[in-house]
Amino acid sequence: MKTPTHLTEPQRKLETLECGKCSETYDHLLPQNVCTACGKPLLARYALEQIAETWTRDTLQSRPASLWRYWELLPISNPTDVVTLGETMTPLVHAKRLGATIGLTEVWVKDESRLPTGSFKARGLAMAVSKAKALGLTQLAIPSAGNAATALALYAAAAGISAHIFMPQDTPSFNKETCQLAGANVTLIDGLITDAGRIVAERKEQEGWFDVSTLKEPYRVEGKKTMGFELAEQLGWELPDVIIYPTGGGTGIVGMWKAFAELEAIGWIGKKRPRFISVQSTGCAPIVKAWEEGATEAIPWSDAHTIASGLRVPQAIGDFLILEAIRKSNGAAIAVTDDDIREAMQLLPTTEGLLTCPEGAATVAALKQLVANGMIKDTERVVLFNTGGYQS
Numbered sequence: 001m002k003t004p005t006h007l008t009e010p011q012r013k014l015e016t017l018e019c020g021k022c023s024e025t026y027d028h029l030l031p032q033n034v035c036t037a038c039g040k041p042l043l044a045r046y047a048l049e050q051i052a053e054t055w056t057r058d059t060l061q062s063r064p065a066s067l068w069r070y071w072e073l074l075p076i077s078n079p080t081d082v083v084t085l086g087e088t089m090t091p092l093v094h095a096k097r098l099g100a101t102i103g104l105t106e107v108w109v110k111d112e113s114r115l116p117t118g119s120f121k122a123r124g125l126a127m128a129v130s131k132a133k134a135l136g137l138t139q140l141a142i143p144s145a146g147n148a149a150t151a152l153a154l155y156a157a158a159a160g161i162s163a164h165i166f167m168p169q170d171t172p173s174f175n176k177e178t179c180q181l182a183g184a185n186v187t188l189i190d191g192l193i194t195d196a197g198r199i200v201a202e203r204k205e206q207e208g209w210f211d212v213s214t215l216k217e218p219y220r221v222e223g224k225k226t227m228g229f230e231l232a233e234q235l236g237w238e239l240p241d242v243i244i245y246p247t248g249g250g251t252g253i254v255g256m257w258k259a260f261a262e263l264e265a266i267g268w269i270g271k272k273r274p275r276f277i278s279v280q281s282t283g284c285a286p287i288v289k290a291w292e293e294g295a296t297e298a299i300p301w302s303d304a305h306t307i308a309s310g311l312r313v314p315q316a317i318g319d320f321l322i323l324e325a326i327r328k329s330n331g332a333a334i335a336v337t338d339d340d341i342r343e344a345m346q347l348l349p350t351t352e353g354l355l356t357c358p359e360g361a362a363t364v365a366a367l368k369q370l371v372a373n374g375m376i377k378d379t380e381r382v383v384l385f386n387t388g389g390y391q392s
């Protein structure tokens with residue numbers, strides 16, 4: 001892909017990294033993981049006032065339909081550091097026939113299955129690997145439930161960087177095979193993503209690996225926030241009433257919440273926020289449990305199991321940020337069963353011709369539940385996230 005024309009001059013826009021909990025700041029010109037004071041995620045902070053003065057919505061019209069069109073609010077300063085596999089802007093499909101079957105007129109699907117690497121993990125890893133390249137990192141390590149591993153393996157290969165991948169042995173074969181094909185160093189473990197994370201943490205120092213676990217690395221969330229930018233732009237800078245999002249590590253919710261705050265700060269949208277509905281599986285629902293109990297942090301889930309591998313995340317380091325976004329947006333967190341997910345796998349294909357991943361199907365199952373419970377009114381605009389492609 002040729003370098004988009006707007007990516008010409010290096011510029012100062014990212015200012016600092018700030019802890020999402022205690023607000024301690026860190027130098028973004030150095031590799032950083034979590035806050036050394038409290039162990040929580042670091043978030044990128046930009047020169048928003050300056051950006052507001054110089055950047056207008058009109059400039060987007062002449063830019064390519066890719067996540068890089070939001071350059072001013074992305075953490076890369078030098079265009080030559082960009083590692084891209086062609087991250088297309090994903091379509092927002094009006095699911096009229098699906099909506100009609102459940103009594104809604106405004107159901108929309110943000111179809112992330114069109115991205116490279118087979119899932120929306122491409123957004124986060126495109127950003128993290130580009131930043132790693134900018135920082136001169138050559139050895140990246142990741143614990144993954146599956147799709148993040150595939151995305152890292154492919155972006156790292158494209159950048160000529162080594163990838164060290166740790167994932168459960170029962171990760172979907174698509175992920176295991178694609179990592180092998182891309183030449184990553186793959187270790188399958190007897191355990192879950194949290195166990196894989198522990199191994200990376202224990203070994204990284206001695207091995208010289210940089211940990212790109214989500215939200216322990218500050219830039220994957222910057223990639224995922226572009227879902228919020230695209231959604232706002234595609235809806236004419238008018239956010240929907242409800243977003244239904246399949247939640248594992250919660251990076252997408254944290255990212256979109258951040259995206260909307262940044263768009264408001266530069267004057268591109270108003271105060272309105274969609275209600276964030278976080279969907280998990282009843283076999284692994286730490287965020288739902290915390291939400292139901294009114295807690296501000298989640299307790300690690302034991303014996304996590306679900307057919308939706310992206311949701312098999314027993315513990316999320318950004319739990320407090322996910323719960324804050326749900327609470328402040330007047331949203332909710334709900335669980336669906338694996339049987340609900342299996343049944344919902346047919347709903348978008350049969351009504352709209354859209355194949356879904358199990359995580360995407362979980363949002364359809366959740367939508368049915370929310371409508372049945374009266375939590376969504378028939379005229380409200382609802383956006384479902386189909387976060388990856390169908391893999392047999």
Ligand SMILES: *Cc1c(COP(=O)(O)O)cnc(C)c1O
Pocket residue numbers: 119120121147148214246247248249250251252253310311357359360387388
């Ligand atoms: C990782 C993943 C999720 C969960 O995303 P988070 O933003 O980490 O909560 C959902 N669906 C799919 C297909 C995934 O790969």
